[in-house]
Amino acid sequence: MTDRREVAIVRRPGQAPSVRDGLAGLLAAYHLRTQAEKGEAVAGVDGLPDRYREEIADPQAVFVDAVVLLALSGDTAVGCLVVSAPVDGRCEIKRLWTDPAHRGRGIASSLVGAALVHAAESGVRGVRLSVWKWRTGAIALYEGLGFTVTESWDEREQLVCMERAV
Incomplete structure (x- = not known):
């Protein structure tokens, strides 16, 4: 069993994410789970919408202007989060995912915390995100980290669209 202290959050500024670092597998799990939760389950990655298949196949190209955070347990990627490049003084958190076998260890909170640090270092005034309303655990996590529900964009x-100041 992996203990919380053994998980490191790494930021890859200047280093584009690649398929080999485990990001693609995490993104595939995220998108397949989301499709199933929306009642649109697909058998595999090939059944996902084009934009999601592109993220999985070539995260380096899709997230070229973003910062990708990975949670690593040893050399294994167990969580991810993408922070978009700033637009109008805000950046956006996307694709927060923790491998189900590693949940309950504070990985998601650590990823969001690292994203907020990155946002502050980038000089933005706010961070926003959107989350499906049935993901009540994620909404509670975000609220606990100071995000509030805002008008949808x-x-x-x-x-559910949420935002917080940095």
């Missing part, structure tokens, strides 16, 4: 139904 996304037209998809069942998304």
Whole structure:
């Protein structure tokens, strides 16, 4: 069993994420789970919408302007989070995912905390994110970290938009 102290959060500034660092597998799990939760389960990555398959196949190209944070247990990626490049004084958190076998150890909180540090270092005034309304655990995590629900900037139904100052 991996203990919380053995998990490190690494930021890859100037280093593009790659398939070999474990990010692709985490993104695949995230997108497959999300599709299933939306009632649109697919058998595998090939059944995902194009934009999600592109993230999995070539995260280096898709996240070229973003900062990718990985939670590592030894050499194994067990969590990820993407921080978009700043736009209008804000950046956005996307793709927060912790491998289910490693949940309950504070990895998601550590990833969000590292994202907030990165945002502060980038000089932005705020961080925003969107989360599906049925992900009540994630919403509670974000609220506990100071995020509040705000007016939606996304037209998809069942998304909760949240924001916090840095």
